[in-house]
Amino acid sequence: MQQPKKTFEQVLEDNKNKIYRICRIYAIAPVEPQDLFQEVVYHAWKSFPGFKGQSGEGTWLYKIALNVCLRAKMKLEKVDSKNVRLESIQFMPVQSGPDEVREERYQALRDCIASLNESDQSLVILYLEELPYKEIAQVTGLTENHVAVKMKRIRKMLFDCITPKLG
Amino acid sequence: MLEKELKDIWKGSSEIERIKFDLSRLMIDLNARMNRIEKVIRKRDFREIVGALIVLPIFGYLAYEIPYPITRIASLLTVVWALYVIYKFRSVQKRRIRENLSLPFKQQLENQKTNMLDQHQLLNTVLYWYVLPPYILNLVFVWSLGYPSNIEWSGSLINHLPMDTSNKIGFTIALAVFNAFIVWLNKRAVKKTLNPLIADIERVQQQLDSTD
Incomplete structure (x- = not known):
């Protein structure tokens, strides 16, 4: 049986930390993470009537958050x-x-x-959020295979960079 | 092990601030913001066509008032040009792909690029649809004033129009300089603003498509 659609407020409450983490990464002074967060909330609210729930609220919100943050960064x-x-x-x-x-x-x-390029940054964020490749593919618009190939290389780059820093 | 550690660091990064919503006010705030933004967009769209709207009654009146036939034709053609400009701006506004940020990242970039290329095309060709047609018509208008000389005209406008040759030359040069400035402004906007943005979008698109 299909679950009743959550209200916008419920979706926001359940996902606020995910959104904030993404905003923290993309915020570059003078833009604060809080500014980006509010921008994401606004766009999510505008898109919410058209959200049918097929892709899951997490995927839907990740798309909005990444699009808003990347638009601001660029x-x-x-x-x-x-x-x-x-x-x-x-x-x-x-x-x-x-x-x-x-x-x-x-x-x-x-x-x-x-230190990664913009495209790899978005993929690594979704990977750290523990999204399966299938969902990463839905958020980015790439194929699942393409995501898998890219992630193999990006993970190596990330691990090479972070290992000496974490000691 | 490292993978789990990284994910823990990442998940913990949102714990520096507690986010609270005042739900009773949130919807009011969001609605107010949407209204504000829509008002800004409406104003911007109106500003784009306001120049052409001003031209309509002025040249309509000139066509009615001035008895010289070629001047009249030039005035009427200027009215036609102003209508065309309004139509062109309106169609660009309609064609602009409405932002839908719940689309996948890749498609959203494609939409952004389409909008940017549309703007690029509009500004880059400003010489041919916004500057040259009215410039030519204005020159015809000015240089045909007073011809044929057998037409008597003593309307009140006569004191405000360049009727003698030296004034006509001055007007022609001033208008050419002004139009050159408009073309330069638009070319500059393309070069300084639109080209770097389009290049940025294309760069991210290439990054996404590559498997390296």
Whole structure:
């Protein structure tokens, strides 16, 4: 039996961390991850009436997040923080504060991802999100075989870059 | 082992901030933002055709008021050109592929490129559809003023139009300089803005298609 379609708010709540992780990677000053996050939320909300659920909400949201972030990075779309600010979305730093070692390791991973080309970056993000190749193919528009071939090479590049950094 | 470690680092990267939604206000905020953006788009679309809209009544009136036949024809043809420009802008606006960001990455890039190439074509050919036709018509308009000389005209407009040869030469040069500036502006926009964006899109498309 088909499950009833979730509301937009439920989809957003369930996927907010995924979106934020992608936005953190693509945000380049002066654009903040929060600006990109709000941009993704806005575009997801606009697309939601047309979302029929065939591809799964995760796949659907990954497509929107990657398209929005890449457009911002390539400056195809100007992200103006004053214009995108939605007061109803609040970002609060976690009370314990960021763990320094963890943050350093994240920065190392971020640097390695940044050293890849744009196309490989998007693939590696989806790989780190633990999407199966079939879903990565749906998000990117490549064939599953093509994704597999590319991922083999990208994983090697990523591992070669990160291994010395993580010690 | 490394793979799992990397995925853990990645998953933990969203734990630096807690994201909270005020659900009672979210829909109001999103609707307000959409209305704001649509207003900006409507204004931009209107701005594109406003020049041509201004030309219509002015040259319509000139065609009615000025008795010289060739000047009249030039005025009427300028009205036709302005209508064509409005039609052209409207059709480009309609042809623009509406953004659908829930499409796969590859298809979205293709759509972006199609829109950019459309803009490229529009700006790059501005000389032939936006600059030369009205320039030629304006020259015909100006140089035919006062001919044939047996037509008597003493309308109030006569003081505002270049009726003698030196004024006509001045007008011709000023208009040529202005039009050259418009062509230069558009070529510059193509070179500085559109070409790099198209090249960027093509670069990412090649990266996606390659298996290296």
